[in-house]
Amino acid sequence: MTADHHRAPVLEALVGYHRQGQLAFSPPGHNQARGADPSVREVLGDAVFVGDMLASGGLDDRLRELAAEVRAAVEEIDGMHVDDRDDLCGQGLADDFDPLPCVIDLTGLGISGFQAADWLREHRQVDMHLNDHRRIGGRITHADDRDTTAQLLAALKDLPQAAPDLPRAPRVEVLEPAELRPAQAVPPRDAFFGPTEDVPVSAAAGRVTAEMITPYPPGVPAILPGERLTEPVVRHLTTGLKAGMNLPDASDPELKTIRVVAADADPGE
CATH class of the missing domain: 3.90.1150.150 (Aspartate Aminotransferase, domain 1)
Structure with a gap:
């Protein structure tokens, strides 16, 4: 399996196994899955149900x-x-x-x-x-x-x-645990649904984010709506992206801009 959401690894693996003439998987079942949905059996075939779980020891x-x-x-x-x-x-x-x-x-x-x-x-x-x-x-x-x-x-x-x-690995600014807890400036709902603007990433530190940006993997947001962006978080995201990090939920996947709360709605402005 892969964490790259731009691909379909399960389907690709099934195709690969089919070309090799191998059984893709054989999940343990009960009664050789005689109660399985017929549509499931039609897609997977009967061979994958040959395993029968009688004991787990x-x-x-x-x-x-x-x-x-x-x-x-x-x-x-x-x-x-x-x-x-x-x-x-x-x-x-x-x-x-x-x-x-x-x-x-x-x-x-x-x-x-x-x-x-x-x-x-x-x-x-x-x-x-x-x-x-x-x-x-x-x-x-x-x-x-x-x-x-x-x-x-x-x-x-x-x-x-x-x-x-292969090229030398680009350096990624790794955050300390405390740096992963930006201050919550406004409620997430207000930030997400309120007035917003897209600002250059170079000007984003200090602004309140209006979007969630999640490095994947591990799939844990580095910033959430309503949190005030810090320089370490911005550096982590930009250096990670250059190194190959995937940011599946950013409004700008290239991170040239970040969506933030409009200046006139930012309580800190």
Whole structure:
């Protein structure tokens, strides 16, 4: 799966599996899905329902073992580091750790996660789950086995050889947690539905936003209607966009302008 909303990864994957003559997925079901909607069976075919869930014991154990194998193998690839409990848990961090997502730090390769994800998709037909300015991520699921993870690992092992031919990763201004909490100047509804104007991004800091701008991934808004824009947030968005960040909900996807509350309606003006 990919977080790029300009594509249809599920349909593309089904087409790819069809061309390879492989079964796209085999979800566990009950009674081999004899109660499934006929229209669903018509689209998916009967083959995907051959799996029959009789007991769940062992599924999670197999999955954890497979994920551990993948994580260990990726850690051995030059220039890659798999974020683990030591990176993610501790004081001021997460309380616990899910081993199934494989989040790979590419700092050692000198390329961004955006560049890596594009290369893997174009040259190895592998879609990563999430990517950002220095990481790519995939998730091991019940649909995976050693055949599918072998394809992933083979593609990842080829990436360090391709990295020197890719442009150096642009620098992204990463925000501190406190910088992600701009002051709320007016109620969101008033900002969104009230009088607005579009201003150049260079003049947007200090103004009250009238739109939501969400870097994707992770899909968490950097700014919401009614919040007063700060210089760090503007720099994060502009440098991220240059590096390949996707801003699916901005009124100007190129971020040359930002929609703000009209000056005569801004309580701070």
